[in-house]
Amino acid sequence: xxxxxxxxxxxxxxxxxxxxxxxxxxxxxxFSYYGMRAVLVLYFKYFLQWDDNLSTAxxxxxxxxxxxxxxxxxxxxxxxxxxxxxxxxxxxxxxxGQAVMSVSSINDLTDQxxxxxxxxxxxHIALSMIGLILIALGTGGIKPCVSAFGGDQFEEDQxxxxxxxxxxxxxxxxxxxxxxxxxxxxLRAQECGIHSKQRCYPLAFGVPAALxxxxxxxxxxxxxxxxxxxxxxxxxxxxxxxIGFAIKNxxxxxxxxxxxxxxxxxxASEKYDKRLIAQTKMVLxxxxxxxxxxxxxxxxxxxxxxxxxxATTMDGNFGAIQIQPDQMQTVNPILIIIMVPVVDxxxxxxxxxxxxxxxxxxxxxxxxxxxxxxFVAAALVQVQIDKTLPVFPAAGQSQIKIINLGADNVKISFxxxxxxxxxxxxxxxxxxxxxxxxxxxxxxxxxxxxxTENIELESGKRHTLEVKNYPNEIFVQWLFDNVxxxxxxxxxxxxxxxxxxxxxxxxxxxxxxxxxxxxxxxEYKLFPGGRTDTITVIRNSINFAVTSKSLGFGxxxxxxxxxxxxxxxxxxxxxxxxxxxxxxxWQIPQYFILTCAEVVFSVTxxxxxxxxxxxxxxxxxxxxxxxxxxxxxxIVLIVAGASKLxxxxxxxxxxxxxxxxxCIIFAIMAYFYTYVDPNEVEAQxxxxxxxxxxKDMDVHEKQAEADSQM
Numbered sequence: 001x002x003x004x005x006x007x008x009x010x011x012x013x014x015x016x017x018x019x020x021x022x023x024x025x026x027x028x029x030x031f032s033y034y035g036m037r038a039v040l041v042l043y044f045k046y047f048l049q050w051d052d053n054l055s056t057a058x059x060x061x062x063x064x065x066x067x068x069x070x071x072x073x074x075x076x077x078x079x080x081x082x083x084x085x086x087x088x089x090x091x092x093x094x095x096x097g098q099a100v101m102s103v104s105s106i107n108d109l110t111d112q113x114x115x116x117x118x119x120x121x122x123x124h125i126a127l128s129m130i131g132l133i134l135i136a137l138g139t140g141g142i143k144p145c146v147s148a149f150g151g152d153q154f155e156e157d158q159x160x161x162x163x164x165x166x167x168x169x170x171x172x173x174x175x176x177x178x179x180x181x182x183x184x185x186x187l188r189a190q191e192c193g194i195h196s197k198q199r200c201y202p203l204a205f206g207v208p209a210a211l212x213x214x215x216x217x218x219x220x221x222x223x224x225x226x227x228x229x230x231x232x233x234x235x236x237x238x239x240x241x242x243i244g245f246a247i248k249n250x251x252x253x254x255x256x257x258x259x260x261x262x263x264x265x266x267x268a269s270e271k272y273d274k275r276l277i278a279q280t281k282m283v284l285x286x287x288x289x290x291x292x293x294x295x296x297x298x299x300x301x302x303x304x305x306x307x308x309x310x311a312t313t314m315d316g317n318f319g320a321i322q323i324q325p326d327q328m329q330t331v332n333p334i335l336i337i338i339m340v341p342v343v344d345x346x347x348x349x350x351x352x353x354x355x356x357x358x359x360x361x362x363x364x365x366x367x368x369x370x371x372x373x374x375f376v377a378a379a380l381v382q383v384q385i386d387k388t389l390p391v392f393p394a395a396g397q398s399q400i401k402i403i404n405l406g407a408d409n410v411k412i413s414f415x416x417x418x419x420x421x422x423x424x425x426x427x428x429x430x431x432x433x434x435x436x437x438x439x440x441x442x443x444x445x446x447x448x449x450x451x452t453e454n455i456e457l458e459s460g461k462r463h464t465l466e467v468k469n470y471p472n473e474i475f476v477q478w479l480f481d482n483v484x485x486x487x488x489x490x491x492x493x494x495x496x497x498x499x500x501x502x503x504x505x506x507x508x509x510x511x512x513x514x515x516x517x518x519x520x521x522x523e524y525k526l527f528p529g530g531r532t533d534t535i536t537v538i539r540n541s542i543n544f545a546v547t548s549k550s551l552g553f554g555x556x557x558x559x560x561x562x563x564x565x566x567x568x569x570x571x572x573x574x575x576x577x578x579x580x581x582x583x584x585x586w587q588i589p590q591y592f593i594l595t596c597a598e599v600v601f602s603v604t605x606x607x608x609x610x611x612x613x614x615x616x617x618x619x620x621x622x623x624x625x626x627x628x629x630x631x632x633x634x635i636v637l638i639v640a641g642a643s644k645l646x647x648x649x650x651x652x653x654x655x656x657x658x659x660x661x662x663c664i665i666f667a668i669m670a671y672f673y674t675y676v677d678p679n680e681v682e683a684q685x686x687x688x689x690x691x692x693x694x695k696d697m698d699v700h701e702k703q704a705e706a707d708s709q710m
Contacts, residue, residue, distance in 0.1 A: 015161050016153040021222030023165075026146055027172040028215035029091075032098060032208040033139050035180030037063075038326045039188045039204045041305045042312070046489055047105060047201055048125055056305040056640060060633040062132050063301055067630035069140025071623050074236065076141065082231045083149040084223070087142050091216040094138025098209035100131035105201035144622065152229050178333040184208065185324040189528065199489075236620050242272045242280050279614040282678060286612045287624050289361075289669060292368075295662040296601055297632025298639070299371045299655050300594065303329055305636075307378065310648070311587060312489050313385050315553050315580045322530040325490060328587055335595035343599050360608035361670035367601025368663040372656045374594035379652035381590065385582045386649065390486055391433070398439060398457045399431040401481075403574060405468040405499045405519065405560070408447040412467075415441060423467070426562065428574045431462060449474045464558070464576075466497065468519065479521050483556055486577055490529035490553035493577070497521045497560045502539055504561065508548065509533030521558075529553035529579075537561060537569050544569045552579025614678045 040062070044055035077086040104127030147169055154162040188204035246268035253267075261267060265277050265284070311325035351358045393399045404410045404423040413420045414434065423429055436459040443452050446469035453476055457463055462481035467474065487493050496506050498516035506513040506522065509531065513522040527533070530553055535546040544564045548571075551557060556577035562570045609621040639658065645651045 015165070016225070016227075018153050018222050018225040018227070019150055019165055021218055021225070022146065022150045022153070023168060023172050025215045025219040026169060027176045028211045028218065029094075029139070029142070029146075030173045030176030031180040032094075032176075032212040032215065033066075033135075033180075034177040035184035035208040035211070036098065036101065036135070036205055037304055038181045038184050038329055039201065041308050042188070042326055042489065043105060043128075043201050043205075045309070046199065047107075048121060048128065052309055053640060055309070056302075057637050059305045060301065060636040062136060063304075064630040064633035064637075065133070065136035066140045067626045067633070069137050070143045070626045071236070072137075073141030074144045074623060077145045078231050078235075079237065080231060082228060083145045083152070084226060084228045087145050087149065088216070088220060090138045090141035091212070091219065093134050094142070095209065095212045095216055097131045097134025097136075097138055098205065098212045100127055100134065102202050102205040102209050104128040104131055105205055143626070149226075153227050174333050174337060178330060178337075180208065181330045181333065182327060185326040188326065189324050191528075235617055236623060238276065239280050239283065239617065239620055242268050242276055243284075245271050246277075278681060279617055279678075282612065282614055282676060282681065283617050283620055283624075285673075285676075286609060286621055289666075289673060290624055290628050292662045292666040292669070293364075293605070293628040294631035294635055295659050296368050296371055296597075297629045298635040299375055299632075299659055300598065301629070301633055302636065302655075303332060303591070303594070306648070306652075307587065307590070310378065310382060310385070311584055313389070313486070313554060313580055314490075314582050314584045314587070316490055316584045317530050317550075317553070318585070323584055325584075328584055328591070331588060331591040332595055332598075335592060336598065339595055339599050340603065343596075359675075360604050360611075361673060363600045363604040364608070365663060365667045365670060367597045367599075367604070368659055368666060370593055370597035370600070372659040372663065374590045374597060375652045375656035375659070377590040377593060378587075379649040379656070381582065381586050382649035382652060384586070385580075386647070388578065388581050390577050392484060393433055393460050393462065395460050396436055397433055398436045398459060399433050399462045400439075400457075401428065401431045401462070401464045401574075401576070403428040403464060403466050403497070403558070403560070404446075405466055405475075405497070406446060406470075408469045410444065410446040410467050410469065412445075412465075413443040414439065415443060426560075426572065430575075436460075444474055444476065446474050451476070462576075466519065466521075468499075475519060477519060477521075481576065483524065483577065487526070487554050487556060490580065492527045492529055492551045492554070492579070493524040493556035494527055494551070495522045495524045495558050497558060499560050499562050500539065500564065504564075505538040506561070507536040516561075524556065527551070529555075535559070535569075535571065537564060539564055543567075546571055549573065555579035612676060612678065614681075 041055050041059045044050045044058055045052065050058070073086060073090060076090075077083045081089065104124050147166070150165055150169060151162055154165070184204045184207065187207060188199055188201060190200040190203065192200040192203060243265070246265045249270065250264060250267040263281060265281055268277055268280075308326050308329065311328045314325070316323040316325065348358065402410070402412060402421065402423050404425060404427055407425045409425065410423045411420065412423070419432065419434065421429055421432070436457055439455055439457055441452055441454045444450060444467060446467065449469055449472070451474050455478075462483065464479040464481055466477040466479065469475075483493060494508060496508075496513050496516060498504050498506075498518055498520055501518050503515055503517050505515050508525075509527065510533075511525055511527070513525065516522060530550065532550050533548050535548050537544040537546070542564075544567060546569050548559075554577070555575065558574040558576055560572040560574060562572060564570075605625065609625055613621045639655065640651065643651060643654055645654065
């Protein structure tokens with residue numbers, strides 16, 4: 001029996017009071033982890049200014065590391081420090097990592113560029129990587145310890161209470177995950193910064209850091225009440241040594257004539273007992289089935305990367321509320337809370353009534369198939385998104401947009417016989433794509449006036465031409481549109497043109513566009529999506545106020561101030577880039593299918609692993625299960641990096657096809673798998689050991705009797 005160190009263990013409603021500290025600790029820790037992870041890919045893309053592929057790669061590298069370090073945590077706890085000291089030590093590392101992440105995202109830590117982005121990006125990157133490594137070590141290291149430490153608090157006759165504890169423990173995980181994925185995106189969407197406004201990543205990372213500090217303090221406060229099991233050695237080390245010795249022993253005798261052994265692990269019998277070898281065989285049999293499983297996690301964990309980036313190109317207007325792209329991740333935990341009881345209480349009983357033998361391995365196969373379907377759904381959504389994206393000029397092309405600010409029609413010809421366009425008064429035409437090499441001049445006719453304008457445009461760029469006809473001349477002005485992509489993260493770009501005869505001062509939603517002379521324009525400025533702001537125009541010291549229209553998400557507008565009278569101005573909205581029109585609600589089907597896949601795959605997989613593992617090796621299979629998650633995230637890096645697909649929908653289809661192929665392979669492996677009852681195997685081993693012990697005793701007695709007769 002394992003030695004324990006007991007503190008005072010008062011009870012509350014029949015439960016050790018110490019478990020409440022553990023549950024609160026787990027809630028805060030999961031809030032900290034999932035809250036930080038929810039905004040991580042957007043932090044990479046919009047703060048560190050990495051592209052989609054690099055942001056996705058680093059995100060999945062981090063997640064993989066979080067699921068590799070549990071093996072290290074288990075080794076430290078079981079072989080050296082014990083669970084309590086391991087949790088405390090690595091929680092300190094974890095808290096420091098979260099604090100470093102928060103500091104790394106402070107824009108004012110270094111100088112800023114003109115657009116408000118950090119000037120010393122390498123410093124921010126270095127701090128971010130240090131923070132993420134510390135977080136991965138902390139969260140992964142304590143992962144295999146906390147739940148097991150909670151189970152240690154119960155007495156042997158408290159099986160019912162222990163079972164309920166694990167249910168409450170799992171609920172605290174989901175509650176922390178759900179709340180954090182709702183709250184931290186809201187915090188991120190705020191604007192903060194002393195010298196420049198930025199998305200508030202310091203707050204989005206700072207709150208999880210504070211929760212992790214609270215988790216550590218709460219856990220330490222309960223120290224005197226915990227039952228602390230002393231480290232007894234790690235079974236994973238014994239299993240590894242047994243496997244290593246079997247391989248080495250077989251290799252050593254490869255050229256000699258030895259009797260063939262039933263299983264290759266039997267070559268370890270010279271050093272290890274029969275029970276350990278039999279238990280290791282059972283474990284390896286299950287681990288072999290785990291080989292195809294990482295492909296499921298390769299798709300599942302893209303909720304936090306590719307699917308979140310997909311949401312940034314969609315419309316998050318849900319009426320009374322505006323959903324942030326990273327908040328769509330909350331759909332999964334919400335559906336989990338709904339689907340688990342529905343599947344367990346309704347779906348499985350119905351399948352059983354239909355007399356279908358829905359074995360655990362069949363459930364896992366169905367889960368993989370559903371995850372593949374979820375990515376087909378994501379690809380279909382992506383196709384619709386791609387149809388709404390603006391087309392920007394390629395190399396060797398230029399795009400021209402014409403705005404007529406006058407009261408007469410304007411006709412513009414692009415010689416030699418390239419194109420002719422008519423623009424009505426106070427109207428505009430959208431961007432026309434033309435070959436830059438052929439754009440040397442254009443001819444403008446309006447009213448009784450005409451003029452020829454020689455032009456030299458930069459290739460691969462957009463340009464706007466302002467035209468206004470006066471009695472004696474045509475006014476022409478070129479605007480350089482320094483926008484080469486659709487505004488990301490659902491933001492909008494706004495600029496103003498003053499079409500009044502007098503200078504004006506323009507402010508929108510607290511953002512100043514400065515003084516605009518007659519027929520002059522402002523630079524584009526960034527605004528959060530989905531907002532309605534007040535436009536204030538000061539003309540001749542008189543204030544005029546206009547309520548802007550709702551600008552949607554991901555758009556760019558040129559707002560033309562035409563006339564001011566009374567207490568308001570007339571403004572026109574020239575759409576430079578259309579807003580996102582595919583609604584985020586279209587992501588719900590893919591989340592629903594993937595959540596159904598998770599319920600039948602993940603929950604069943606844990607149950608299957610537990611049922612097929614020997615009593616003292618369930619931790620080994622738990623570590624193997626976590627390892628499949630890590631390998632799955634590594635697969636994302638390999639496939640996304642090697643595919644070189646330019647279209648995102650094609651990458652979704654590729655992942656769906658790969659998982660479908662793996663699903664077929666797993667189904668074949670599952671067909672030939674024979675279920676075992678570890679208790680029966682161990683009981684048989686006990687019986688054999690008793691018989692062997694009796695046989696040895698008989699031999700010993702006979703030898704003793706023979707010795708006495710001599």
